[in-house]
Amino acid sequence: xxxxxxxxxxxxxxxxFALLLGVAFHASLSFMPGWPPGIWSIVxxxxxxxxxDAGFVSHIFRMSLFFFIAGFFGRLLFHKLGxxxxxxxxxxxxxxxxxxxxxxxxxxxxxxWNMGMTKMxxxxxxxxxxxxxxxxxxxxxxxxxxxxxxxxxxxxxxxLVVHFDGAQKLRNLIDALVVNSIRMRIAVFTLGIPVAxxxxxxxxxxxxxxxxxxxxxxxxxxxxxxxxxxxxxxxWLVNRSTTALDAITRGWFVHLALGIVATGWLLHTMHxxxxxxxxxxxxxxxxxxxxxxxxxxxxxxxxxxxxxSNYSATRRYxxxxxxxxxxxxxxxxxxxxxxxxxxxxxxxxxxxxxLVMSFAVLFLSYHFLVRPTFIGKLLNGRKYPRRQPPQGxxxxxxxxxxIAPIGSGPVAQLRSITKKFGTxxxxxxxxxxxxxxxxxxxxxxNGAGKTTAINLWLGLIxxxxxxxxxxxxxxxxxxxRRGLGVMMQDVEMYKELRVRELITLSSSYYTQPxxxxxxxxxxxxxxxxxxxxxxxxxxxxxxxxxAVAICGRPRVLFLDEPTVGLDIQAREAxxxxxxxxxxxxxxxxxxxxxxxxxxALATRVAVLAKGRVIASGSVQEMRAxxxxxxxxCETTLSVEQVRGWAGVTDATRDRTRxxxxxxxxxxxxxxxxxxxxxxxxxxVREAGLAEAFAELTKxxx
Amino acid sequence: xxxxxxxxxEADARLLTPRRALAAYLTEIRFEFMRLLRNPxxxxxxxLVPLALYLLFAVVxxxxxxxKDPGTAIFFFSAFSVMAVTxxxxxxxxxxxxxxxxxxxMRLKRAQPAPPGSWLVAKIxxxxxxxxxxxxxxxxxxxxxxxxxxxxxQIVSMSxxxxxxxxxxxxxxxxxxxxxxxSAAPGYANLIYLxxxxxxGMFFPLKESMYWQAPLWPQxxxxxxxxxxxxxxxxxxxxxxxxxxxxxxxxxxxxxxAIWRLARKG
Numbered sequence: 015x016x017x018x019x020x021x022x023x024x025x026x027x028x029x030x031f032a033l034l035l036g037v038a039f040h041a042s043l044s045f046m047p048g049w050p051p052g053i054w055s056i057v058x059x060x061x062x063x064x065x066x067d068a069g070f071v072s073h074i075f076r077m078s079l080f081f082f083i084a085g086f087f088g089r090l091l092f093h094k095l096g097x098x099x100x101x102x103x104x105x106x107x108x109x110x111x112x113x114x115x116x117x118x119x120x121x122x123x124x125x126x127w128n129m130g131m132t133k134m135x136x137x138x139x140x141x142x143x144x145x146x147x148x149x150x151x152x153x154x155x156x157x158x159x160x161x162x163x164x165x166x167x168x169x170x171x172x173x174l175v176v177h178f179d180g181a182q183k184l185r186n187l188i189d190a191l192v193v194n195s196i197r198m199r200i201a202v203f204t205l206g207i208p209v210a211x212x213x214x215x216x217x218x219x220x221x222x223x224x225x226x227x228x229x230x231x232x233x234x235x236x237x238x239x240x241x242x243x244x245x246x247x248x249x250w251l252v253n254r255s256t257t258a259l260d261a262i263t264r265g266w267f268v269h270l271a272l273g274i275v276a277t278g279w280l281l282h283t284m285h286x287x288x289x290x291x292x293x294x295x296x297x298x299x300x301x302x303x304x305x306x307x308x309x310x311x312x313x314x315x316x317x318x319x320x321x322x323s324n325y326s327a328t329r330r331y332x333x334x335x336x337x338x339x340x341x342x343x344x345x346x347x348x349x350x351x352x353x354x355x356x357x358x359x360x361x362x363x364x365x366x367x368x369l370v371m372s373f374a375v376l377f378l379s380y381h382f383l384v385r386p387t388f389i390g391k392l393l394n395g396r397k398y399p400r401r402q403p404p405q406g407x408x409x410x411x412x413x414x415x416x417i418a419p420i421g422s423g424p425v426a427q428l429r430s431i432t433k434k435f436g437t438x439x440x441x442x443x444x445x446x447x448x449x450x451x452x453x454x455x456x457x458x459x460n461g462a463g464k465t466t467a468i469n470l471w472l473g474l475i476x477x478x479x480x481x482x483x484x485x486x487x488x489x490x491x492x493x494x495r496r497g498l499g500v501m502m503q504d505v506e507m508y509k510e511l512r513v514r515e516l517i518t519l520s521s522s523y524y525t526q527p528x529x530x531x532x533x534x535x536x537x538x539x540x541x542x543x544x545x546x547x548x549x550x551x552x553x554x555x556x557x558x559x560x561a562v563a564i565c566g567r568p569r570v571l572f573l574d575e576p577t578v579g580l581d582i583q584a585r586e587a588x589x590x591x592x593x594x595x596x597x598x599x600x601x602x603x604x605x606x607x608x609x610x611x612x613x614a615l616a617t618r619v620a621v622l623a624k625g626r627v628i629a630s631g632s633v634q635e636m637r638a639x640x641x642x643x644x645x646x647c648e649t650t651l652s653v654e655q656v657r658g659w660a661g662v663t664d665a666t667r668d669r670t671r672x673x674x675x676x677x678x679x680x681x682x683x684x685x686x687x688x689x690x691x692x693x694x695x696x697x698v699r700e701a702g703l704a705e706a707f708a709e710l711t712k713x714x715x
Numbered sequence: 716x717x718x719x720x721x722x723x724x725e726a727d728a729r730l731l732t733p734r735r736a737l738a739a740y741l742t743e744i745r746f747e748f749m750r751l752l753r754n755p756x757x758x759x760x761x762x763l764v765p766l767a768l769y770l771l772f773a774v775v776x777x778x779x780x781x782x783k784d785p786g787t788a789i790f791f792f793s794a795f796s797v798m799a800v801t802x803x804x805x806x807x808x809x810x811x812x813x814x815x816x817x818x819x820x821m822r823l824k825r826a827q828p829a830p831p832g833s834w835l836v837a838k839i840x841x842x843x844x845x846x847x848x849x850x851x852x853x854x855x856x857x858x859x860x861x862x863x864x865x866x867x868x869q870i871v872s873m874s875x876x877x878x879x880x881x882x883x884x885x886x887x888x889x890x891x892x893x894x895x896x897x898s899a900a901p902g903y904a905n906l907i908y909l910x911x912x913x914x915x916g917m918f919f920p921l922k923e924s925m926y927w928q929a930p931l932w933p934q935x936x937x938x939x940x941x942x943x944x945x946x947x948x949x950x951x952x953x954x955x956x957x958x959x960x961x962x963x964x965x966x967x968x969x970x971x972x973a974i975w976r977l978a979r980k981g
Contacts, residue, residue: 357957359930367964374967472826495828496731502826505819510753511746522742523828525731566828 024318025083027329030336031314032080035072037343037376040154041368042069044351045361052142055348056130056355058364065365066222070284071277073224074303075310077157081242082311084161085168085249092169104165106392112158115341122345123153130352148231154344156229163234164246185254192251196261202272202312205248206304209241213300219290221280221299245311259319266316273309276302334394335380341393342379347372423486425450425570425601426471431480433466440466441625444480448570453592453602455616457609462622464605465503468572471603472500485569496524499568501559501576509548513539513558516547517565524566536594537561538587552579560588564595571595571602577611589614643679646697647672649690659685671695731830739830743837751807751841761806762849765799769853774860785864786947792863793873793941794917797934799853800846800877804884805891805904808842812892813900821977835889835974842885843878850877869945876944880937883962886969887933893973911935936961 043054046069047061092100131139152159179185195201213219216226216237225242228235252258262269279302283295290296322329350368357364384390391397424447433441441463448454456464469475470482473489485494507516514530521527534540539557542550547558556579563571573592577585592615596602606612612619613633620630629636648670656665661678676682679698686693731739751758773781773791781788815821824834854874857863865873888904895903912918914928915935929935930953940958942948 353956354960357954357960359957363930367960370964370967371960469826474822474826492828492831495826498826498828500823500826502819502823505823507818507820507823508746508750510750515746515749519742519746520827522735522739523830525735562827 023325023329024323025086025315026333027322028315028318029080029083029087030329030333031318032076032083033336033340034332035076036154036340037347037372038369039069039072039076040344041347041351041372042066042365044348044355044368045365051131051134052127054130054351055127056134056352058351058355058361059357060359060361060364062361062365065361067281070222070224070281073222074277074280074306075273075314077225077242078245078307079311079314080157081161081164081245082249082252082315085164085246085251086253087249088165088168088246089250089253097169104162107395108158108161108165110392111341112155112162115158116153116155119153119155119342119345120151123151123348126345126348126352129349130355133352133355148233150230150232152229152232154229155341156227159232160228160234160238160242161246163239164243167243168247168250188251189255192248193255193258193261196258196265196312199265199268199272201248202269202305202308205244205308206301206306208244208304209237209307210297210300210304212237212240213303214297216290219296221284221288221290224303241307262312262316263319264316266313266320268313269309269316270313271309273306273311273313276306276309280306334385334390335377337393338380338384338389339373339376343372343376346375423450424448424483425485426603427481427483428467428470428477429481429483431467431470431477431482433463433470433475433477439625441470441477444622444625444627446620446627446630448601448603449618450601451596451599452617453596453604453615455612455619456603456605456622457607457612457619458605458622463625464622465574466625467622468500468502468574468603468605471572472498496566497569498572499563499566499570500572501556501563501574502572503574503578505559507547507555507559507562510546512544512546513550513561514543516558517561520562521565527566528564530565533561533565536564536591538591553581553584556580557584557588560591564591568600571600573602573604575605575607577606577608585611643676644697644699645674645676645679645682645686646695646699647686648694649686650692651686651690655689656686736830740833740836743829743833744840747837747841748844750811751845758803758807758845758848761803761845762852765795765802765849766853766856768798769795770856770860773857773862778862781862788862788864789942789945789947792857793938793945793947796850796853796873796877797880797917797938797941798912799849800881801884801934801937802908803845803849804842804881805888805908806901807845808838808885808888809891809895809900809904810897812838812889813895813897816892816977817897835970838889839882839885842888843881846878846881850874865945873941873945876940877937879959880940880962883933883937883965883969886966886973889973890969890976893976930961933962933965936965 042062042065043049044056044058045060045062045065046054046057047063047066049057051057091103095103128139175184192201195204209225213225219226225237226235228238252262280299283299287295290299347368350371354364354367380390384393385398387397426448428441428444428446431441431444432439444463444467446454446456446467456467458464466475470477471484471489473484473495476482476490482489485497487494489495489498511519514534517530517533521530521533527533528536531540534543537557537560539554539561542554542558545554547555550558556576560573560576563573577588580588589611592602592604596615596617604611604615616633618630618632619636621628649672651672653665653667653672656662656672656674659682661676661681662674663677664675666673674682683696683698686696769791773788773795777787777791781791812821821834854863854870858870863870887907891900891904891907911932911934914921914925915932915938916925916929917934917938921929936953936958939953940955940962943955943958
């Protein structure tokens with residue numbers, strides 16, 4: 015499948031990269047040495063040859079890369095939505111941003127340019143030159159216009175091919191050509207030929223500008239149409255093929271290397287003569303330019319497919335943001351250039367400043383004005399509620415998962431979780447679930463992974479593999495965490511604040527907290543209300559932390575070793591509290607060393623050791639585990655005989671001795687003595703819960 | 716009630732209304748203040764040191780020069796008031812945040828549904844208030860001693876500039892507090908702060924060969940901003956926008972590092 019999710023992630027990342035690179039490119043334009051005023055918003059007082067070269071390099075490929083990916087996604091969309099759906103989708107995503115963006119951005123851009131000119135000429139800028147006939151300032155939005163033209167042209171071409179190529183012969187031939195040219199690494203050379211031809215015919219060609227940007231006329235320009243059209247069509251054809259992406263992935267290094275070598279030669283040549291003269295150099299430059307374009311395009315795409323094909327929430331966010339950022343960036347970047355244009359500072363300080371400030375403004379505007387609103391829906395097809403991290407790849411277009419209602423499914427879950435800290439593995443393939451209204455006790459020795467499991471549920475750490483859910487969603491969502499209460503290990507609270515104040519502070523985080531006095535009463539610490547936390551004893555501090563944990567009427571409560579350091583009375587009081595919360599429908603996860611605590615409170619028990627769940631079940635099942643006894647004797651009876659008896663769970667033999675695990679030890683012993691009167695050295699042992707777990711955890715180790 | 720309606724109801728119930736969100740922010744700020752007030756031992760030296768130094772240098776030692784030349788007088792006042800506003804911001808915030816991290820409180824706050832920005836805003840608001848607490852006595856002393864030859868308008872705009880100038884230091888404090896262990900925080904903060912005071916040319920004019928490095932220190936921009944707000948353009952001036960731009964840049968940089976680090980490590 016060539017439209018599998020992982021590949022689309024990589025290609026999305028590439029498109030985002032091409033667009034954000036455009037921002038960096040435009041941010042460098044005020045520092046170009048030797049540029050006359052007016053081409054960019056200002057000519058900075060600290061020009062930079064380095065930025066000029068870097069700008070040239072990025073300009074070689076960034077738009078071709080964009081059109082290549084656009085062609086790929088264009089065909090994908092066309093086949094997914096059908097012709098009608100495709101055009102209505104493109105109208106919303108491309109045509110509307112083009113028109114609305116142009117109407118809003120053009121005055122802003124003129125304003126910024128005017129500001130820059132005023133600043134450069136001290137108040138009286140010279141009159142702008144008379145525009146040539148047919149001049150139309152498309153600005154940087156030309157790429158949307160070009161894209162629309164290409165959609166029309168390519169879909170018309172497609173209709174022709176479909177009409178005349180009924181037997182698919184032509185299409186099969188093209189598919190074979192596409193894949194083989196990439197495999198044999200000649201696509202880099204052949205794809206560059208059309209654009210090289212178009213560039214050679216240009217009467218005035220500044221090498222630096224590469225493919226001249228068609229931003230000042232509505233009439234299609236030859237080099238841009240040929241260059242970007244080739245990229246677009248090739249992207250479209252790559253999407254047709256089932257194996258072309260594999261070939262691009264494998265060739266990433268060779269392609270990138272070719273692109274870099276070609277670029278090196280271009281830079282060297284351009285430094286000698288920046289303006290093309292008719293002759294061999296011009297022809298050669300155009301041809302090598304074509305190789306550079308396609309080396310970069312195929313190399314970068316391949317590298318992304320090779321290294322970035324896994325899902326990453328950050329990359330997804332940036333890729334989503336990039337379209338808005340590119341649309342909106344121009345006035346921002348140009349205005350910042352004007353602002354810093356006369357500062358007596360080196361470009362090495364000013365350029366990063368422009369970049370950082372632009373991205374800060376643009377990302378903030380995306381986060382708050384676009385992502386959660388209709389603009390985000392228009393540009394990216396969906397809007398995200400604020401403070402909601404994007405959903406994982408499994409449900410790319412699912413609406414926000416609602417918080418699980420009471421009484422359905424688990425309230426919190428760890429599914430095949432693996433978590434490492436450096437080289438130590440804290441959890442391996444752990445599955446635990448907390449069902450509504452139950453108390454799950456996590457038992458295990460120190461370092462078994464109990465606290466790690468809790469921290470995953472609290473959203474403090476993220477799993478390396480597997481899925482964590484809390485109240486039906488990710489614990490990273492603050493809305494989900496408003497349903498939890500927590501008492502952590504090794505946490506000290508503000509020692510200057512009184513207990514009442516600590517509870518007031520924590521209560522303010524929740525939507526429907528208990529009244530502070532009610533919290534104090536339920537935690538049984540009304541008497542401590544006005545004592546500073548720093549003056550409390552260890553046990554009293556734990557009680558105050560318990561109060562903080564329950565103040566928000568939690569649906570899920572996490573208690574990490576809550577009774578450590580409590581005296582017997584305080585422990586009994588806490589147990590009573592926990593039982594009351596359970597009766598009210600609260601679900602609780604409790605970690606503890608004390609087995610009696612688990613026995614007294616737990617509905618279910620899970621035993622962790624060395625990062626794995628080694629036993630889990632209801633308290634009854636655990637009791638059954640404990641009720642088993644071990645019978646040990648020297649006998650002539652065979653394992654097979656004994657295994658068949660009622661009351662025997664398991665039997666093993668080591669040399670002379672027979673080991674029997676029995677649920678009903680008395681009956682088994684009676685029968686043993688009857689069947690083998692010569693039986694010797696009979697031993698019957700009963701394991702306590704503690705022993706049973708010690709045994710279990712030892713086995714795990 | 717069907718399941719869907721219940722879900723929506725539940726989800727809505729867990730969104731903090733703007734009013735409750737505001738209340739959460741205000742509560743956080745209120746208790747941050749209370750902690751400050753209940754810890755006078757921390758507050759006293761930070762408030763008293765700049766005042767004492769100002770009186771010592773501007774009134775006692777160089778009193779004559781200050782009386783003769785208004786430029787010198789403003790230079791002194793500006794230098795020590797920059798110190799008065801930046802020191803408490805940096806030291807109180809870095810120390811308290813580092814301690815809170817060590818106590819596990821930041822982990823607890825992240826797990827509890829504390830609004831993500833509330834502790835940040837509380838720390839910055841208290842930092843600014845703390846700066847005011849240290850700056851106002853100095854201002855009063857300068858006016859009382861007659862060592863500040865500025866009119867009321869200039870004093871107000873200079874004071875405002877100083878208050879703005881303490882924000883990047885609040886951010887620096889957050890960054891230090893987020894990066895360094897509790898007991899080490901004041902040490903590291905000093906390591907960054909003290910060289911900046913001297914090398915930014917704040918306390919004494921720099922040699923020309925040293926000019927290049929002055930723009931590296933945030934103090935330089937606060938000082939320039941304060942001087943320009945008071946209408947002084949010498950010594951070595953930079954445009955007003957550049958000072959504001961640089962301070963904005965420092966604030967964004969420092970807080971970004973702090974937020975990034977805290978989101979990861981807590």
